[in-house]
Amino acid sequence: MKDKLKSLWQKLFGDSIRAFGVVSLVFLVSLAIAPAKNYFSEWRHYQHGYLKMIRNRSDAVTLQRHFQGEIQQIWLPELGVVDRCTSCHVGLKEASLADVNVQPFRPHPVIPHKLDQFGCTVCHRGQGAATTVAEAHNSTLAWEQPILPAKYIESSCGECHRGQLPGAPQLNQGRHLLSRNGCVHCHTVKLPDGKIMKATDDPPSLSHIADKTSREWIYAWLKDPQAYASTATMPNFKLSDDDTRDISAFLIANSTSLPEDTATLSAKPSSDPAAGASLYGESFCASCHAVQNAAGNLVGGNVGPELTRVGSKVKPEWLQAWLRNPRNYDEETAMPHYRFNDPQVATLSGFLLAKADSDLLANVHLEAATPEQIAHGKRLVSDYGCASCHEIAGIKKPENFAPELSRIGNKPVTQLIFLPGMQHTLPDYIAGKIKQPRAFAPGLKMPQYTFTTAQVDSLTTALLALNDRAATLPPSLLVVAPPESNYQPAGKAGKLMTDLACFSCHRINGHGGDMAPDLTWEGSSVQRQWLVEFLKNPNTLRPSLIRRMPKLNLTEGEINELTDYIMTVYQSPAGGRDSMPLSGYPQGQVELGKQLFYGKYACQGCHIVDSKTDKGYIGPTLTQVGSRLTAAWIFEWMKNPQALRPGTAEPNRAMSDEDARALTAFLISQKSGGKSEVARTKK
């Protein structure tokens, strides 16, 4: 062995010439390493692949002209972004490569931002300065944030865009769920603009719960909220039988009674299902409340709780008190105060109480609670943070009950504990935590939600947008949300509108729901007499809608109060209400309007003027529009409907004043009574 080494040494360095030759050779080789590494680099390999791919295409010449070799770079000094992704993703801007389905050569899909001004990692994350796939896409020792999976890409939109964003439905839904499902009751989410995200789910107060329901129902509900109502947003706390028993004992013992709720039944619940169904329909309860039908499908809205098994839950006394005036029990409720009379309360309560499920409470047998059980129940209620969502007399709402999520999108992976078999990335962690919160460690308090996969993904998307960059973005790059309005109408009418919960469905001055038309300019739009009649007895305006204005059983005085306020206050700045007459248009102009209606503008596609011939029912029925709307409003509407009601489905036809005036003349001649009245009664 030693001899061999010795002879090798002799061969290489035996004399000075040999030694010089060998050393020069070694130098030469080591000098060649750098260029060779460069030559065989990954990005060059992809660029060769790209050139090979485009060679045989019909558009080869154009593509070759666009091609730039070497390392490409997009630099955004404002954001500290250096992206070299385009060194490998060479065809990003080539729309003609749309048929290519191999990466890295796919063209970028159309987005509202310019690639060379926006870079890549601003949306996709990853390490932009890297020039190898592994370093750019994955997390490395020096770079934690890997590329963002496509399904969460909208979270990057949310860093700058703080409001609703058309084109990013997942982000919108995720943000909606964060408030709607009450995540932010326990988790503080401080938005980058300093505002605290508010919940929109309004969980009921439990301070008078014994008025409303039985201990048995509370037990069944706590055990499995979704067994009572599949749509329940209340999560499952996976409580043991004993814990459930004790919490229900405490809630009942802690409840105080309201005088209205325990009043003896003034009207015996009647069992006339036909009358009940008819009143339920007329009051449009289904606009807000869902009921599971025989086929198992939910029918109805999701503003109020599902009523499929409500008869197994509520006490008759409480239900009647609630129907009479829900604001006695819950001042903030979204439910209107319907002003039902005694027979109506009897009919409706009888109808609702019949919606019972005998299986729900069949296996719940509770013995009278002991003081120890009640005390234990109270401790559990504090431990589980029930008061974060529900008002409970004697228990304070806990502060910061759960970890704050304001910067969750930047949580270092090294601080996370993953489940076995889980990918070690932040998005996977967040999604896993939402899906199975209790799996991560024994004794965790976060309850089990019933989110679908799509909902988990959208929640994850919204949470990933809460990161350092979003919080530190220069204000010039922000696209802020329109400020939230807390508009409240004034005076007696304002009180009445709150009592009737108009804002649960209607929006006025940026405040309120979106189920029914925006009333901001209602006073310019309609005629006084029509509004009075409508409030007295709402008839159908849009036959294609299933959510409609309910009959609220208002008194004459209340109707006048409301009408006066609406007519005076809710005025459009465009054109005076009385600037055009309600009748007396020349016959020729009316005729021309009719021709335009049926010919040039083909309005009968969506509207009915003559119920014998017209069929369209997308827009409101216009058989009596001349008694409903003001001429000035019709004219302005013809000129530009979106200006009056943004988002309306009626297209802007850019009409000439002459056409708009003729159509106004034609439409305003459609009065109640006369020929259209005959058609209406026939129908």
Place this chain on the structure above:
Amino acid sequence: MIRHFLTILTLFAAVLLTSCSHKTAAVPLPTPTAFGAAIVESSGGKQTAQAGTALPQPVVVQVNDEQGNALPGALIEFNAAPGVIVDPANGLTDSSGQVTTNVTLGGMAGRYQIVAYTTDKGRKRVALTIEEIALGYQQTLGRQLNDQYCERCHNPESTVERVSNFDNLEVKPHPFAEGDTLNKISDADLTAIIGHGGPALNKSALMPAWGNTLSKSDIQALISYIRAISDPPNRNAGPVYARN
């Protein structure tokens, strides 16, 4: 001496190999108790979802025997392009001969092929290809505009929440998936019809002009959505992603 060393080395290598292959080994397939003759789609084909997201409805396929009756206990395996998640990726048909699976599409807009396999009595593979549509940013925007402005006339199906106006129209509009007709209309012509209304191309005035309501990019987004959902597929619908 060297022989010993070699045996130890081979043993070591063998242990290393088995431990590695153990890590990557898939969960063993369930053993089928029956073998069908054909595989058919029950529901869940041709759905649209945003690229990278889960389809709204599960995909349900059914195995039939020679008589065309549903067959329980047959093995179905699903296959799709990389990036597509099919969960579960295989399963035995239930008592009604069906396997239900949830599909999350890949991150790129285009069409995704999901292939369902089963084995017949002769141990031959029987396959069924189902196509799903992934929408990119522009198509998603187009879909929203469609929901807001177009669908109530152009979609003949009514739902509980949305009554269709299709039947009320004297001249019937084209449903947007109707590729046979719409694929023959160029992008420029579609832009003209949407922007200036039906009469711009001597079509019905019942199609109003939307050019003052929708922006140019809105109209482009709508067209890209129409092209994406076209059946048969439009040549601009984007690439097809299938298992290589």
